[in-house]
Amino acid sequence: MTPSSRIALVLGANGGAGGETAAALVRRGWTVRALVRDLSKATRPDFEYIQGDVMDRAAVVAAAKGASIIVHAVNPPGYRGWKKLVLPMIDNSIAAARASGARILLPGTIYNYDPAAHALIDETTPQRAFTRKGKIRVEMEARLEAAAASGVRSLILRAGDYFGPRSTTNSWFASGMVTPGKPVKTILYPGDKGVGHAWAYLPDVGETFARLADREAELPAFARFHFGGVWDADGTAVVGAIARAAGLKRPNVFRLPWGLVPIVGLFNETFRELTEMRPFWREPVRLDNRRLVGFLGEEPRTPLDVAVRETMRGLAVPVAEVGVAPRLQQAA
Incomplete structure (x- = not known):
């Protein structure tokens, strides 16, 4: 890849994964x-x-002219319209990549899997989604793999639940555990006690994508990597980091009332989609990143307390001075 070809088209640059990937690419000379x-x-x-x-194929194809990579990091906000929008958008990116010769970079999710079937997921684990969103995700990846057979290259980097300074309302961190623009008084946690959960700090994800993009020529036509991120082994690590960042000595931690979510979902599409995510908070699903580490040599990793503080600052959530070490006391 020559310096003159280091052009990246980013779809979703105002979002979390797209914005951080775009920023990392710029830092690396793209x-x-x-x-x-x-x-x-x-x-x-x-x-x-x-x-x-992104729903306008001609616009995507024109924007991709001369690009070496297309970062496909666009999703309908609030999980709304997935059935109608998601697959046409990936088809437009495939068309643009076919015309330009670019490689597609797609942020993947754990929703492609049955959490009750696999506690540790690697790149070869069978994808057997049981949710509507998960089945669409599986189809997205299937279309990319099929397109690779006819010359359209792609790369999927799968990660856990996103959090970071550019977090959107699609993230659990920004839409439940803290409230953007307001001090932390209570922490609403979606998971069951003692159940592990995978998190992914967006700047680390973006940096990983950028490092992979720098070595794009070494990848097979269809490449898939898993990003380990932050493994919260019992559901207390991220909660504790939020409490320390907020300076709470005795934070009130409440469990999400999942029983009410389906009721609200009768009138709200976002909550209707969230209902299907419940099993991912009841079962531990961890991503095996050995293939990624073997290729890059390491996985970018920001210390959890730093990552949480920067996320809260980005969401305009007040943070305490560094050095406050609260004692955690969870509410029932």
């Missing part, structure tokens, strides 16, 4: 084009913004 519907949100002077909609 030129980033960001396709956005609203140019009033073009806030980064180091990005080249192009107005357009």
Whole structure:
């Protein structure tokens, strides 16, 4: 790959995974084009913004001209419209990659799997999704793998639940555990006691994508890696980090009232989709990152307390001075 070809088209540059990946690519000398519907949100002077909609195939194909990679990090907000929007969007990226010769980079999720069947997931684990969102995710990856057979290269980096300074309302961290713009008074945790959960700090995910992009030529046509991220072995590590960052000595920690979610879901599509996520908080699902570490030599990893503090700052959640070490006392 020559320096002149280091152009990345980023779909979802105003989001979490897309924004952090774009920032990491710029740090590593890439030129980033960001396709956005609203140019009033073009806030980064180091990005080249192009107005357009990911649902418009012609716009995506035109934006990808001359690009070496296409970061497909766009999702419908609040889990709404997945059935109608997600697959057409990935098809448009495949068409753009076919026309430009670029490789598609896709942030993957754990929703492709049955959490009761596999506690540790590697790249060869069979994908047997049981949720609507998971089945769509499986189909997305199947379309990428099929396209690779006809010359459209792709890379999937699978990670746990995202959190970071650019977290969106699609994230559990920003939509439940803390409230953007408000002090932490209580912490609402979705998981069962003692059940492990996988988290992924977005700047680390973005940096990993950028390092993989730098070595794109070494990858097979269809590549898949798993990102280990933060493994919270019993559901207390992230809660404790939030409490320390907020300076809470005795935080009130409440479990999400899952029994009420289906009721609200009768009137709200976001909550209807969230209902299906319950098993991922009742069973431990950990990602095996040995293939990634073997290829890169290491996985970028920010210390948990630093990551949580930076996430809260990015969400305008007040943080305490460094050095506060509260004692955790969970509510029943």
